[in-house]
Amino acid sequence: MEHHRRLRVAVIIASTRTGRFGPTVAGWLLERTARRPDLEADLVDLVEADLPATLADHDEEPPEAVRALAPRLAAADAFIVVTPEYNHGFPAPLKTAIDWYYEEWHAKPVAIVSYGRESGGRHAAAQLREIFGELHAVAIRGTVSLPCYWNDFTADGGWPKPAAECNTSVKTMLDQLAWWAHALRAARIASPYQA
Template sequence: MKGPRRVRVALIVGSTRTGRFGPTVAEWFAGRLGRRRDIDVDRIDLAETGLPDRLPDPDEPLPPAVRALGERLAAADAFVLVTPEYNRSFPAAVKNAVDWFDAEWAGKPVTVVGYGGDADGGHAAAQLRPVFGELNAVPIRRTVTVTKVWQRFASDGSWPRRDAELDEAVDATLDQLMWWARALRQARAETPFVR
């Protein structure tokens, strides 16, 4: 693609449960990201990263899994976090992943693709806003929320079945995410981010 360089989006799968639905949602959203010629996707599955659940003292060296994931997050221009809603919030694995890092999130936009059974992921998205804001990330206004995920299979077995409202939400969210990603990438290039 000629013109501005492509935007690198880290697509983070937040569920680590056995039998989880997160990879299905992430695969669908990765397909939507792949339709755009201005995006490169780095898919990160928290179930595969091996992040420890104990944070070290500041003078301890970082574990190899943390260093490896940190490099991928640092290389990203924007983040899409795919997360279920558990008990009106997001899972512990997501908070653990967020808390391991700081500068990697700063000055970059983030959006949430939330999903659930009766819940639509909106509470998880709302609770992640102040968490990412505290880390100087930029939670964008638009998110994608999907309720009744297990009922959204099409007759051919694909997920999700066609839904004009969901398609519109995805397109609007990606347009907003790309605007912020480009603007913030340019700002970071011109002036180092001050924490």
Template sequence: MTLKLAIIVGSTREGRFGPVPARWIADRAGRRDDLAVDVLDLADLDLPDVLRPLGAEPAPEVALVSPRLADAEAFLVVTPEYNHSFPAPLKSAIDWHYTQWRAKPVGFVSYGGMGGGLRAVEQLRQVFAELHAVTVRDVVSFHGAWTRFDEDGEPVDAAGADAAAKVLLDQLVWWGTALRDARAQRPYEV
């Protein structure tokens, strides 16, 4: 049974690099028979950065995104590292939603300079734990990302990157399937 995977492109910065690794991982995920991919690029979604009070009606832009996240059975966040953390628009997008993340797996593709976005990932793990999501262990990380892709948007070390992507996607499918089955047998309640 196909698992619904939402890929979230976390950078909205002008001139951002994020679409390069996002297109690459979406292509790799899309080649699999066990995944159906939905890409949510935060730069295209125009989500507000001011949160409304708890219980208030969400902004119309949020209301368009919420069903897509609720429908997803697994998530893959593509994030840069800005100043040892993840981008503010990504945090806002996460914070607009609560139940959509619960009892679902989250994986990461990170990129950046020397740290390769791994500090951003470690902080995101804490955020998603608070939302009752399960983060998978393995990450695909591109250190010095601007030199790790060729002019066609393919990793210079294609074999290594593809092997890392396979491990990450395999983990998302395993956890996504296990948690989908568990939610069907017994709804997750906080």
């Protein structure tokens, strides 16, 4: 019965920059996940989460904003991180958000949707793979990379164009994310993960 429960996917908007493109990408992802009967999305916008930039010591009580987000991350079966690439890396607020939590990431799959100039955010995505591995999460192979994303707007301002490559790669990514989320959820139920 547990295997058939919908998968909860936390879609995390990494950028907090003024004029950011992340909410546009996240809106598209929410629309794509809503088409699938096996997925239920929870949008986590780091602007709204308003996590402190200074981390507390291990024996200190976390701030209220950190405590408020923790149950949402813990309840997630999988994550999709929507990140830009700035100077060959991902935004500092994302690293801070990742570092505020630990067990919430364990034994769960992470998909990365990156955007930027010609690289499409691939440098940022590579760094995130290493970091999530250290946190005992599984960064899946299927990604969505959006190089020069501004070229994929339609004449009326909609995004993305119907022929944009991301419309194909998102299906593969969501299929892989769902497979890993089902497998890892079943494993966590059968035997709680020990880091």
